[in-house]
Amino acid sequence: MNETGTIRVQVNGKERQIRPGIxxxxxxxxxxxxxxxxxxxxxxxxxxxxxxxxxDVSEGDxxxxxxxxxxx
Amino acid sequence: xxxxxxxxxxxxxxxxxxxxxxxxxxxxxxxxxYATNEVMVDAIRASGAEMVTVAVRRVDLDRTKEEAIxxxxxxxxxxxxxxTAGCYTAEDAIRYAxxxxxAGFNEFVKLEVIGDERTLLPDxxxxxxxxxxxxxxxxxxxxxxxxxxxTALRLEDAGCVAVMPLASPxxxxxxxxxxxxxxxxxxxxxxxxxxxxxxxxxxxxxxTMEQGVDGVLMNTALAAADxxxxxxxxMKHAIIAGRLAYLAGRMPSRxxxxxxxxxxxxxx
Numbered sequence: 001m002n003e004t005g006t007i008r009v010q011v012n013g014k015e016r017q018i019r020p021g022i023x024x025x026x027x028x029x030x031x032x033x034x035x036x037x038x039x040x041x042x043x044x045x046x047x048x049x050x051x052x053x054x055x056d057v058s059e060g061d062x063x064x065x066x067x068x069x070x071x072x
Numbered sequence: 073x074x075x076x077x078x079x080x081x082x083x084x085x086x087x088x089x090x091x092x093x094x095x096x097x098x099x100x101x102x103x104x105x106y107a108t109n110e111v112m113v114d115a116i117r118a119s120g121a122e123m124v125t126v127a128v129r130r131v132d133l134d135r136t137k138e139e140a141i142x143x144x145x146x147x148x149x150x151x152x153x154x155x156t157a158g159c160y161t162a163e164d165a166i167r168y169a170x171x172x173x174x175a176g177f178n179e180f181v182k183l184e185v186i187g188d189e190r191t192l193l194p195d196x197x198x199x200x201x202x203x204x205x206x207x208x209x210x211x212x213x214x215x216x217x218x219x220x221x222x223t224a225l226r227l228e229d230a231g232c233v234a235v236m237p238l239a240s241p242x243x244x245x246x247x248x249x250x251x252x253x254x255x256x257x258x259x260x261x262x263x264x265x266x267x268x269x270x271x272x273x274x275x276x277x278x279x280t281m282e283q284g285v286d287g288v289l290m291n292t293a294l295a296a297a298d299x300x301x302x303x304x305x306x307m308k309h310a311i312i313a314g315r316l317a318y319l320a321g322r323m324p325s326r327x328x329x330x331x332x333x334x335x336x337x338x339x340x
Contacts, residue, residue, distance in 0.1 A: 046170055046174045064171075065131045066171050068140065069126065070139075071157050072102030072125055072290075
């Protein structure tokens, strides 16, 4: 944790300051994302959807949040 | 598809099985590049396609959530085929495929590993490598590839449930540039051969199906038409027409006329 009381993580290629002690599930909630609509990769490991509430986000984590978009 | 024309086509042609999943429509469509989501949904419905492709991308956290395709297309109505478009290495394509499968819809993936930005031609070595890995992991791989017989055979050996040679480069609308190779690939493979990419208009789709292939996958031909919904209707008819013409067996072509009416019985 730094002096602002937050931790630094990379989310979709951008650095974000988030509150410490947060789970992946809570992060999705903060970002207003429905868990059923996204797939989460934490430090290159894909997370099972039902594990989001039990996995903590830590300082320096790299998180990718992906979903389906139009494509050919 | 859901009208009398479809029933007629069904009576004249068998279903298409891809990896044990049964489809009535032989047209697979993409969901990219439409002007609006409403037009996309109307066009896809008009095309009669049951299987639709989608891409895996980062959620844009700064923008509206409207870009999520699942807000517009119901997975109950369409069979979602996730692609690995935009990947230039086997490793990336495998990563995208795994992410797509984690979305929880099915184990199908449209494998696409691009080797060149200008032509978007596939890197067939990387495609083969990824196809082997993904098939081993239980994926049902539908592999986009060049119109090259040897690669197509290797992809089948690798366990792909469908092999998808291009008609011509992605988004080019040039139609089938090499019908002979497409026919030979179809003759030699046991898994379905779906021609993917390059179809520009209805005649292209019809000619492609007349080569005997099992189906056609298209996106830009619909999305970039002035009227995508009308073009989707046209493509639905073209795919059925080409398929039935192939099954019917065309007359031999000859470079001299043969009268259709009797030459006997003419008046003096």
